[in-house]
Amino acid sequence: DAKTTQPNSMESNEEEPVHLPCNHSTISGTDYIHWYRQLPSQGPEYVIHGLTSNVNNRMASLAIAEDRKSSTLILHRATLRDAAVYYCIPPGYSTLTFGKGTMLLVSP
Amino acid sequence: GAGVSQTPSNKVTEKGKYVELRCDPISGHTALYWYRQSLGQGPEFLIYFQGTGAADDSGLPNDRFFAVRPEGSVSTLKIQRTERGDSAVYLCASSPAGRGEQFFGPGTRLTVL
Numbered sequence: 001d002a003k004t005t006q007p008n009s010m011e012s013n014e015e016e017p018v019h020l021p022c023n024h025s026t027i028s029g030t031d032y033i034h035w036y037r038q039l040p041s042q043g044p045e046y047v048i049h050g051l052t053s054n055v056n057n058r059m060a061s062l063a064i065a066e067d068r069k070s071s072t073l074i075l076h077r078a079t080l081r082d083a084a085v086y087y088c089i090p091p092g093y094s095t096l097t098f099g100k101g102t103m104l105l106v107s108p
Numbered sequence: 109g110a111g112v113s114q115t116p117s118n119k120v121t122e123k124g125k126y127v128e129l130r131c132d133p134i135s136g137h138t139a140l141y142w143y144r145q146s147l148g149q150g151p152e153f154l155i156y157f158q159g160t161g162a163a164d165d166s167g168l169p170n171d172r173f174f175a176v177r178p179e180g181s182v183s184t185l186k187i188q189r190t191e192r193g194d195s196a197v198y199l200c201a202s203s204p205a206g207r208g209e210q211f212f213g214p215g216t217r218l219t220v221l
Contacts, residue, residue, distance in 0.1 A: 043112075043199050043212030044151065087150060094206045095141060095164060098150030 004088045009103040018075040020102050022088030025069040031091030035062065035073050037084040038101070044087065047073065078106045110134065112213035114200050120219045121190055129185040129216045133202030140183050141210060142175055143199040151199055157183060158206050190220045 005023040012018045024033060034049040048055055048062045050071070055062040061074040075082055087101040113132045121127050133140050139158055143151035153167040157177045165175075172190075177183040187194055197217050201210040 041214075043201070043215050044210075045212065046209040049209075085150075094139065095153045095156050095167070096143075096151070096210060097153065098143075100148075100150055 004090050004099055006086075006088050006099065006102045008100065009105065011105045011107065012075075012078045014080060014106055014108050015077050018078045018082070018104065018106075020073040020075075020086050020088075020104065021070065022073070023070050024088065024090055027068060027091055033062070033064065033071050033091065034089040034096070035060070036087045036089060036096070036098075038087070039081075039084045044098075047086070078104075080106050080108060082106055112200055112202055112211050114198075114213040114216050116216060117214065118217045118219075120221065122221050123190060123192060125190050125220075127187050127190055127218065129187075129198050129218070131183045131185070131200030131202075131213060133181065133183070133200070134211055135181075137202035137204050137211070138180070139203045139206045139210075140177060141201040141203075142183070142185050143201065145197045145199055145215070147196075154185070156206075163206070187218075190218075192220050194218060195220045 032049050032051050035047040036044040037047050038044040048057050048060050050062045050064050064071045083106045085101040085103050087098050089096050115130045141156045142154040145151040155175050156164040160177055160180045172188045175185045197215040199215045201212040203210045
């Protein structure tokens with residue numbers, strides 16, 4: 001089974017960009033990488049997913065390495081509301097496998 | 109529109125008691141998932157329904173845990189003879205099909221004394 005590795009925590013200042021890394025060296029060539037985040041006292045919410053090329057949506061950007069062994073979630077301007085645990089999810093058929101994720105702390 | 113809802117939001121019970129946790133998925137979503145989240149950990153998969161049937165129940169920890177979805181909409185997670193180790197936040201999610209984005213509810217915090 002594919003696994004992911006993320007730093008336990010990261011810190012950022014408000015309105016600065018944040019780059020959250022994830023290592024997924026064991027995924028296969030047709031597997032999507034998904035990112036979810038969990039705000040305090042809430043259920044997880046979907047952020048973004050991608051396969052090979054970089055992806056953008058209203059919440060974030062996802063940069064996937066050319067060899068697909070790693071990816072980086074990019075928040076272009078962190079806000080206090082972005083303080084959450086960010087999960088890089090390895091590919092699976094239907095269910096999501098969460099690790100401990102990266103706790104992002106945002107300072108004003 | 110309405111998101112995934114879960115009731116109760118909090119449940120305190122005594123060791124050995126039976127509990128039921130309810131999940132109302134987003135209308136029209138055929139797939140429904142239960143996860144459990146212990147303090148400081150990421151959510152852990154329990155069971156996945158496609159329609160009325162359990163497509164994957166490999167995450168249920170033992171036979172004290174059981175879930176149903178009789179009409180393919182609302183689901184109930186049932187825990188018999190609760191133990192203190194069952195204390196966690198139980199999360200429900202739904203999706204339009206068996207793959208793709210999952211929409212999570214706020215969870216039910218279960219405390220077993």
